[in-house]
Amino acid sequence: MSKQENKEKLRVYEYAKSLNMSSKEIITILKKLDIPVNNHMSVMENGSVSKVEQFFKDIKSTAASKQGGEAKSVATSSVRSDKPVDSNKPGGGVNTPKSNSTTGSPVQTKIQQEKQVGMNNRPNSNNNNGAQRPSGQDSRNRTNSSSGSSQGTQSANRPRPASGGQGNAGSRPQGAGQRPNNGGGNSSSTGNRSGGQGQGQSQGQGGQRRGGQGNTGSNNGNRSNNSGGGRRFDDNRGGGGNFRNNRGGKNNRNRNQQQYVQREKIDNTPKKIIVRGDMTVGETAKLLHKDASEVIKKLIGMGVMATINQELDIDTILLLAGEFGVEVEVKIVLEDDRFETVEENDDPADLQSRPPVVTIMGHVDHGKTTLLDAIRSTNVTGGEAGGITQHIGAYQVEINHKKITFLDTPGHEAFTAMRARGAQVTDMTIIVVAADDGVMPQTVEAINHAKAAGLPIIVAVNKIDKPGADPDKVKQELTNYELVPEEWGGDTIFVNVSAKQRMGLEGLLEMILLVAEVNEYKANPDKRARGTVIEAELDKGRGPVARILVQHGTLKVGDAFVAGNCFGRVRAMVNDKGRRLKEAGPSTPVEITGLTEVPGAGDPFMVFEDERKARSIAEKRAITQRESDLGTNTRVTLDDLFQHIKDGEIKDLNVIIKGDVQGSVEALKGSLAKIEVEGVRVKIIHSGAGAITESDIILAAASNAIVIGFNVRPENQAKITADQEQVDIRLHRVIYSVIEEIEQAMKGMLDPIYKEKVIGHAEVRNTFTISKVGTIAGCMVTSGKITRSAEARLIRDGIVLYEGKLDSLKRFKDDAKEVAQGYECGITLDKYNDLKEGDVIEAFIMETVQR
Numbered sequence: 001m002s003k004q005e006n007k008e009k010l011r012v013y014e015y016a017k018s019l020n021m022s023s024k025e026i027i028t029i030l031k032k033l034d035i036p037v038n039n040h041m042s043v044m045e046n047g048s049v050s051k052v053e054q055f056f057k058d059i060k061s062t063a064a065s066k067q068g069g070e071a072k073s074v075a076t077s078s079v080r081s082d083k084p085v086d087s088n089k090p091g092g093g094v095n096t097p098k099s100n101s102t103t104g105s106p107v108q109t110k111i112q113q114e115k116q117v118g119m120n121n122r123p124n125s126n127n128n129n130g131a132q133r134p135s136g137q138d139s140r141n142r143t144n145s146s147s148g149s150s151q152g153t154q155s156a157n158r159p160r161p162a163s164g165g166q167g168n169a170g171s172r173p174q175g176a177g178q179r180p181n182n183g184g185g186n187s188s189s190t191g192n193r194s195g196g197q198g199q200g201q202s203q204g205q206g207g208q209r210r211g212g213q214g215n216t217g218s219n220n221g222n223r224s225n226n227s228g229g230g231r232r233f234d235d236n237r238g239g240g241g242n243f244r245n246n247r248g249g250k251n252n253r254n255r256n257q258q259q260y261v262q263r264e265k266i267d268n269t270p271k272k273i274i275v276r277g278d279m280t281v282g283e284t285a286k287l288l289h290k291d292a293s294e295v296i297k298k299l300i301g302m303g304v305m306a307t308i309n310q311e312l313d314i315d316t317i318l319l320l321a322g323e324f325g326v327e328v329e330v331k332i333v334l335e336d337d338r339f340e341t342v343e344e345n346d347d348p349a350d351l352q353s354r355p356p357v358v359t360i361m362g363h364v365d366h367g368k369t370t371l372l373d374a375i376r377s378t379n380v381t382g383g384e385a386g387g388i389t390q391h392i393g394a395y396q397v398e399i400n401h402k403k404i405t406f407l408d409t410p411g412h413e414a415f416t417a418m419r420a421r422g423a424q425v426t427d428m429t430i431i432v433v434a435a436d437d438g439v440m441p442q443t444v445e446a447i448n449h450a451k452a453a454g455l456p457i458i459v460a461v462n463k464i465d466k467p468g469a470d471p472d473k474v475k476q477e478l479t480n481y482e483l484v485p486e487e488w489g490g491d492t493i494f495v496n497v498s499a500k501q502r503m504g505l506e507g508l509l510e511m512i513l514l515v516a517e518v519n520e521y522k523a524n525p526d527k528r529a530r531g532t533v534i535e536a537e538l539d540k541g542r543g544p545v546a547r548i549l550v551q552h553g554t555l556k557v558g559d560a561f562v563a564g565n566c567f568g569r570v571r572a573m574v575n576d577k578g579r580r581l582k583e584a585g586p587s588t589p590v591e592i593t594g595l596t597e598v599p600g601a602g603d604p605f606m607v608f609e610d611e612r613k614a615r616s617i618a619e620k621r622a623i624t625q626r627e628s629d630l631g632t633n634t635r636v637t638l639d640d641l642f643q644h645i646k647d648g649e650i651k652d653l654n655v656i657i658k659g660d661v662q663g664s665v666e667a668l669k670g671s672l673a674k675i676e677v678e679g680v681r682v683k684i685i686h687s688g689a690g691a692i693t694e695s696d697i698i699l700a701a702a703s704n705a706i707v708i709g710f711n712v713r714p715e716n717q718a719k720i721t722a723d724q725e726q727v728d729i730r731l732h733r734v735i736y737s738v739i740e741e742i743e744q745a746m747k748g749m750l751d752p753i754y755k756e757k758v759i760g761h762a763e764v765r766n767t768f769t770i771s772k773v774g775t776i777a778g779c780m781v782t783s784g785k786i787t788r789s790a791e792a793r794l795i796r797d798g799i800v801l802y803e804g805k806l807d808s809l810k811r812f813k814d815d816a817k818e819v820a821q822g823y824e825c826g827i828t829l830d831k832y833n834d835l836k837e838g839d840v841i842e843a844f845i846m847e848t849v850q851r
């Protein structure tokens, strides 16, 4: 091999790579050949390379001779080759039948087995030719040989990257040229077939099972050509089996061949397959009982160019299965313990309208609670008789035979706190503005919280009964926040109401229904329930009680469920009117009992098949949460911003600005808006004058934002929450420095951060004073080590008396670079002589922290 000539050492992994094989395969071969090898980093001596080369040659020639005959027969048999030549692989034909493989050599067999993992399980698999190659090689062979055949396109069977399916034959690096093409010519012919799926397929279809056959074809080719040795087969093709295994065939395959031949005539295309998510082409092929090549060909016909390892989404799989006349049942497997992250795709036909879920927000005293109460009581009287209003965190009202669900806790803090926990409960928000007071700071906050959540907003201009009420002024003021009334050419709905006088409430409800109609809120009621815990508490008589908003599916009494890290079985279920329910569909708030513990507000809720499963998931979630509590920060900070940008996780840098006066806030906003680095822009999601409040922090946490304080400080509670939620707060006094910091963070240029690292302690055992030198401390290093270059602090009775540099560090008379634990040394501190017996000298260094 040419590599051998390389002056540099050739490592196993490099050699494997050059052959398009895995290190493991090479290691297996080396061991087989009794060549000492430890791991993928072991050096391949020249002799080893030649031995391995020889090994491949032997296999090939054995295989070729065995196959020669068969190939022909096979070819004639018209079976489709299952393995298409991989076109991709250059060799084209090399497919490895995973299954089969009969290779002659045990090593090969072993290799095959390894490869097969995950591949075909198909029973059929068979036969194919055995020759599995340890990959790379074969391919090459094939390549050579077959290359002619072009077919390549489809083949790609083997999961190796190289194969891409499409025709690239050439693409895969040939095995280093190692093998001469042999017979290319011939083989190609054969190869083609095999490879060529074209044929293969057609035939294959006929009856075939994918499997083995192809190989045959190919085999021949291959075999004939030298390649024999190592081809690898694709699994997918299963084994067409027709052929006998040629190559090495020792495997059982041989034994089974007859059976295969018989089976070949049976079309084993399944009637129905179950799909649990995206799959690779290879996996899909296996499920469809088709050759990968056949599937790839179909995909090409559908305009999708794919390789065997390419992921197909469910839609494509559905189309593909349709092409083969196979019915598909989609069953998404939930990541059990992270069920809230799983999106279930419902068939649109299963979706039904559900009531909208509405939150009311606004400035203090603008009438949120009064409005909620007014709406509820208006409706209760006209609603279900006999019910006693229950406070269950949300309630439903009905108007024009349509229901609306209101969340009972007004205020954007509660809303955003839920959102920060990942709960998306609300469909739209009502911003209440008192007509006699106008737009106030929390009105703006509420608007920004609603916008950050991407929710439609309806403005309820309240207290219009009051003498000083000026609804138009409210409208005017809100235009500054992009809430422009329809009559002024905007698209925001404004409704004048008086919560106290119960005026305009119906109009407000109708507008909510209108927005709901436009947005078509839907859910599938015919599945297990999922939702969110709105509130929960420990009730003396009933034990843990949770108020839940069912968002998908239908919750039934008796259902086993997980809520946050708790689990249980629904013992009783009550709605907001105090009525006992047997089941509750989407957008219904209910209070349930039957939990083992009290979950948190905002916790996700989901029904599972039985209590045992629910318990195990709750336990897993508890563990995961503990780990993540200890673990890394997922919120964006300026320090890791660049990494997020590089990873493509961030397109906008969300920022909240709080400043001392509105003027400086506006100036800062203007400057930040101009920054754009690598396509990432600053997006100001909220700004205002005043201290940084807890509400700002919660919004930042929910929106993955950083908070900039300009001449302001965070309130105490805000600081605590920011620590808990790991929200990055940056405090500045100069606009320029804000801009510079943000810009540099976006460019990944922030100055390195230094962190102190204590490296050791020494105890002063006695002291000597020498004029000119000062006080020398005779010390014993009690932990770690003391180094000459370290910084030191002198600690007496827990109090730091000095912090500075070491002036000298000696072992006996000599200067020492470092002195380790358990050794004595003499230390003098830089310009500091007040050292006493019993003092502790702590040595530390400043380390750069990776951003």
Ligand SMILES: Nc1nc2c(ncn2[C@@H]2O[C@H](COP(=O)(O)OP(=O)(O)OP(=O)(O)O)[C@@H](O)[C@H]2O)c(=O)[nH]1
Pocket: 362, 363, 364, 365, 366, 367, 368, 369, 370, 371, 410, 462, 463, 464, 465, 466, 497, 498, 499, 500, 501
């Ligand atoms: N005149 C008049 N007063 C109202 C109206 N709506 C509310 N109020 C009064 O305004 C005051 C505050 O109302 P709340 O409903 O408590 O306001 P809130 O927005 O819930 O206040 P917080 O819970 O403190 O944020 C109460 O005294 C209400 O009676 C109204 O439409 N007209």
